[in-house]
Amino acid sequence: MRDRILGLDRETPLLDGSTVTYVNLDNGASSPPMIDSVNALNDFMPYYSSVHRGTGFKSRLSTRIFDEAREIIAQFVKADLTSNTVIFGKNASEAINKLAHSLPSGDDCVVITTRMEHHSNDLPWRDHFKVVYADILPDGRLDEDDFDRKLAKHKDNLVLVAITGAANVTGYIQPIHRLARKVHEAGSLILVDAAQLAPHREIDMKPDDDPEHLDFIVLAGHKMYAPYGTGVLIGPKHAFLNHSPDYSGGGTVSVVTSNKVYWAGLPDKEEAGSPNVAGAIALAASALALMNYTMKRVEEHEVILTKYALNRLKEVPGMIIYGESDPDKLDRVGVIPFNIKGVLHSLLAAVLGYEGGIGVRSGCFCAHPYVVSLLSLSDMETESWKDEFLAGDKSNMPGMVRMSLGCYSTKEDVDRLIVMLKKVAAGDYAGKYEVVKSTGEYAPSGYLEPFGQYFKFNR
Ligand SMILES: Cc1ncc(COP(=O)(O)O)c(C=O)c1O
Numbered sequence: 001m002r003d004r005i006l007g008l009d010r011e012t013p014l015l016d017g018s019t020v021t022y023v024n025l026d027n028g029a030s031s032p033p034m035i036d037s038v039n040a041l042n043d044f045m046p047y048y049s050s051v052h053r054g055t056g057f058k059s060r061l062s063t064r065i066f067d068e069a070r071e072i073i074a075q076f077v078k079a080d081l082t083s084n085t086v087i088f089g090k091n092a093s094e095a096i097n098k099l100a101h102s103l104p105s106g107d108d109c110v111v112i113t114t115r116m117e118h119h120s121n122d123l124p125w126r127d128h129f130k131v132v133y134a135d136i137l138p139d140g141r142l143d144e145d146d147f148d149r150k151l152a153k154h155k156d157n158l159v160l161v162a163i164t165g166a167a168n169v170t171g172y173i174q175p176i177h178r179l180a181r182k183v184h185e186a187g188s189l190i191l192v193d194a195a196q197l198a199p200h201r202e203i204d205m206k207p208d209d210d211p212e213h214l215d216f217i218v219l220a221g222h223k224m225y226a227p228y229g230t231g232v233l234i235g236p237k238h239a240f241l242n243h244s245p246d247y248s249g250g251g252t253v254s255v256v257t258s259n260k261v262y263w264a265g266l267p268d269k270e271e272a273g274s275p276n277v278a279g280a281i282a283l284a285a286s287a288l289a290l291m292n293y294t295m296k297r298v299e300e301h302e303v304i305l306t307k308y309a310l311n312r313l314k315e316v317p318g319m320i321i322y323g324e325s326d327p328d329k330l331d332r333v334g335v336i337p338f339n340i341k342g343v344l345h346s347l348l349a350a351v352l353g354y355e356g357g358i359g360v361r362s363g364c365f366c367a368h369p370y371v372v373s374l375l376s377l378s379d380m381e382t383e384s385w386k387d388e389f390l391a392g393d394k395s396n397m398p399g400m401v402r403m404s405l406g407c408y409s410t411k412e413d414v415d416r417l418i419v420m421l422k423k424v425a426a427g428d429y430a431g432k433y434e435v436v437k438s439t440g441e442y443a444p445s446g447y448l449e450p451f452g453q454y455f456k457f458n459r
Contacts, residue, residue, distance in 0.1 A: 001298075003035075004034050004035045004289060005406075005408045007032055007033075012357055013449075014354065014355060014356075023356075025358060025405065025409070026361050026403075027199070027223070027406035027409070028361070032406075034226065034289055036289035037282035041285075044281055047062065048278070065281060066280055068284070070267070074086050075291070076203070076287040076291060077194075077204070078203070078205050080205075080208060084234055086234050087232065088232055088275055088276065088279070089230075089271070091230075092195040092223075093124075095218040096121055096193065097124045098246050100124040100125055100128050101128070102246070103159050103239070104159060108157050109130065110158050111130070112131075112132045112150055112151060113131060113132075113133060113134070113162045113163065114164070115133050115134065116136050116169070116370045117193070119366045119367065120366070121191075130157075136370070139323060142172070151186050159188065160190070161183045161191070162191040163190065164197075165196060165197025166194075166197040169337055169371060170322060170324070170332065171323070171332040172324070173331050173332060176192050176214060177206070192214050192218070194219055200302055216239075219231065224286055226279070228278055228279035228282040229276050232283070240270055244263065249272040250272065251268055251271060251273060251274070252270075252272045302407065302409075305405055305409055305410075306332065309414045309417075310336065313338060319341075319421070320338060320341060333405075334409070335402060335404045336404075337400040338400060343424060344442075346399065349442075351431065352417070352420050352424075354431055354443075354447070355430060356420035358420060365402060375399075377398060381398075392438060394437065394438065396440075432445050433445070
């Protein structure tokens, strides 16, 4: 896979003026582009033209390729396109918001989600529904007994269960098919936010009449080696037919009179305006490359590397791993959150970046309630942090550092991380770091980033 990822050979600068190849352990946020998607775009772009409206050859070709991209995405998650639709949008957040707009809503309508969700699979539900949260266990896993209780209690008013496929903080993989069976027995539908799962594991929506069928799936192109602004919502056509779309405008209609609108069929009705054709093609190309390589091989490689990383992290003095730290418990993807005792997460992440050439993420990872609970923060601590935060000072923001693997990550990447972590644990780093209060991030004082040597516009 390394040959298929763009930019792995590029040197990036360190604080001491030297350069190193970059180690990206932040794939959980966004992954680098796959060469297959870059090549597909390069080949296609000379023919790019308007879709679904032009009559010329380039428009006809663009329309055909755009529609084929949907077929490939459906194949990636094994969706039946006779009954389901693939809706392209901007990202996973937009896709979830679209679904929140599409379902019957009201004060009595319940959506069950969990305490481990990314904000994108929590906040959109709060606006439209009564949200019920399934609890988590002390180790950060889903409390399935609590889930069962809440499902039984709310089943009469339940519109949807919305659950992540893999948690973006701890990497836990949810038993999505087992939960789907329970949700269907309760007479409801299930959404799997697969933004974090799809780059790591095969996804199978299963046939519509299978009790373990997944009703809705959400994907994010930028986490699947196609960072060109595409997200996807896949689900049954009937869910999108009986209401007006969240955005209306060009492309969404069949007929408009001076006082009436007749909506177009699917997916056009749900894709207002000119679509991101390039993003859809790039995503389809990377999905194809992953399917050809096989997700089984992606999984096998990642399992070995996650075990290796968990074992090696334990060598670092003061290491605290959150969630599961047993390398043999495999209900997780290669996402590992940690801290070093006595070192602020944001300072640690800064030293890794400026002095190690290693990209990670630190903070709360858009999952504040989950991180607060994994850190076992008291209500008082959370309150005082919240007040400081709202007053514009993020320097004491609680959090963790997260390393997240990609299909191209190597043991050498992990080794470089461990060397740097050991140095930081021993206080052996060079920069004098200062916090930027408004962001909570640390940066070495007096250092000017040599960005212009790496990329600049031709102005
Ligand atoms: C589990 C999960 N869901 C949703 C999102 C939101 O994705 P996007 O940035 O594409 O909206 C993320 C992003 O980190 C995520 O990890």
